[in-house]
Amino acid sequence: xxxxxxxxxxxxxxREAFGELVARHQAGVYNVAxxxxxxxxxxxxxxxxxxxxxxxxxHTLDPERPPGAWLKKIAVNVCLNRLERRGTxxxxxxxxxxxxxxxxxxxxIAREQNHLIRAALLSLPARYRAAIELRHYQELSYxxxxxxxxxxxxxxxxxxxxxxxxxxxILRKT
Amino acid sequence: MMEHLTETQLNEYLDKLMEATTLARTQAHLxxxxxxxxxxxxxxxxxxxLEALPEEIPSHDxxxxxxxALPRRSSLPGWQLAFSIQTGIGLGLLLRLFPLLTGYxxxxxxxxxxxxxxxxxxxxxxxxxxxxxxxxxxxxxxxxALPILATPANLSTWLILGIAASLLFVxxxxxxxxxxxxxxxxxxxx
Numbered sequence: 001x002x003x004x005x006x007x008x009x010x011x012x013x014x015r016e017a018f019g020e021l022v023a024r025h026q027a028g029v030y031n032v033a034x035x036x037x038x039x040x041x042x043x044x045x046x047x048x049x050x051x052x053x054x055x056x057x058x059h060t061l062d063p064e065r066p067p068g069a070w071l072k073k074i075a076v077n078v079c080l081n082r083l084e085r086r087g088t089x090x091x092x093x094x095x096x097x098x099x100x101x102x103x104x105x106x107x108x109i110a111r112e113q114n115h116l117i118r119a120a121l122l123s124l125p126a127r128y129r130a131a132i133e134l135r136h137y138q139e140l141s142y143x144x145x146x147x148x149x150x151x152x153x154x155x156x157x158x159x160x161x162x163x164x165x166x167x168x169x170i171l172r173k174t
Numbered sequence: 175m176m177e178h179l180t181e182t183q184l185n186e187y188l189d190k191l192m193e194a195t196t197l198a199r200t201q202a203h204l205x206x207x208x209x210x211x212x213x214x215x216x217x218x219x220x221x222x223x224l225e226a227l228p229e230e231i232p233s234h235d236x237x238x239x240x241x242x243a244l245p246r247r248s249s250l251p252g253w254q255l256a257f258s259i260q261t262g263i264g265l266g267l268l269l270r271l272f273p274l275l276t277g278y279x280x281x282x283x284x285x286x287x288x289x290x291x292x293x294x295x296x297x298x299x300x301x302x303x304x305x306x307x308x309x310x311x312x313x314x315x316x317x318x319a320l321p322i323l324a325t326p327a328n329l330s331t332w333l334i335l336g337i338a339a340s341l342l343f344v345x346x347x348x349x350x351x352x353x354x355x356x357x358x359x360x361x362x363x364x
Contacts, residue, residue, distance in 0.1 A: 015241065015244060018241075018244070019237060019241050022236070022237045022240050022241065023235075023237050026232065026235075026236045026237060026240070027229065027231065027232060030230070030232045030236065031229050031230055034230050035227070040230075040232075040233060043232075044232060044233070044236060047232070047236055047240075048236060048239060048240050048243060051240045052240070052243055052244065055244055055245075056245075110226075113223065113226065114226070114227055114228060116223075117223045117224065117226075117227055118227065132224065135189075136221070136224045136225070137224075142191075157182070157185075160185070161181050161182060161185045164185065164217055164220050165181065165217075167220045167223070167224075168216040168217055168219065168220050171216070171219050171220060171223060172216055172219075
């Protein structure tokens, strides 16, 4: 069954169809949450919360648009709410690189780079993280970002450019 | 050579949002300006680092816990609830007015145009309602197929209210069932 039919059936309250949407999109939604929150456990909780919100709002989903993108937008807003309720977090301990990583050198460099960029993302204010997430991972236009976050276009551009500038400074120092 | 590129220009250049003329001017400037090329390279590194970030896999399948947490029944959308209430009220009113209309139609047929027969509305005696009226109806089993039309106004008021409430209940529940399972398929709960 294609996404369009699944979304239509789920919008009419079909739990089986919604379950199929969860199965297909849980990884994508989880990654949004993990990039924004930096903790596996909390990312899983946020993923669940995003899907529950989506279930309640299924009747508002435009049937012409892919449900995956819609679900990820909901996830960004769920994460923003969570971030506003707490301060900035760093990467959790189990994400830290071991001192003597046994892998090949290239793998180690790649992991260091990944760790660095994740840590850099988590050092950004919540609004900036959302801007990076929507532009770089969900590939939204500036206008779509403004609609998703319900904020003025000028603010969105300012947040995005500032976030990139902060990330560039962090990367330059390494 | 024009002034250095602004942060906005550099970002819009990387986001490929520049119009052809602006793009050509920007490229020409970048070709000559080392400072701006360095700033652009910094931003490009950010783009590359973000793109290179691998996707993480959840530690376990999240679907079962999500499906378990779903509400068992979603609430009726507003329009269905409004439709049910309006239908119930409308049908109740129609039934309530029916005796008046039939009285008026009867009058018309009898040539008494202009006389509108309004049945007297009284609250019934509870004992009468609970005991005497059912006994009376049981004793006179030959009443018409639609007893509500033949009963006095005070009794029909109560019957109509009961019917309206029942209709509201049935329509409301039917709408809910249809909303949750539009194709009428019977499925086991997971």
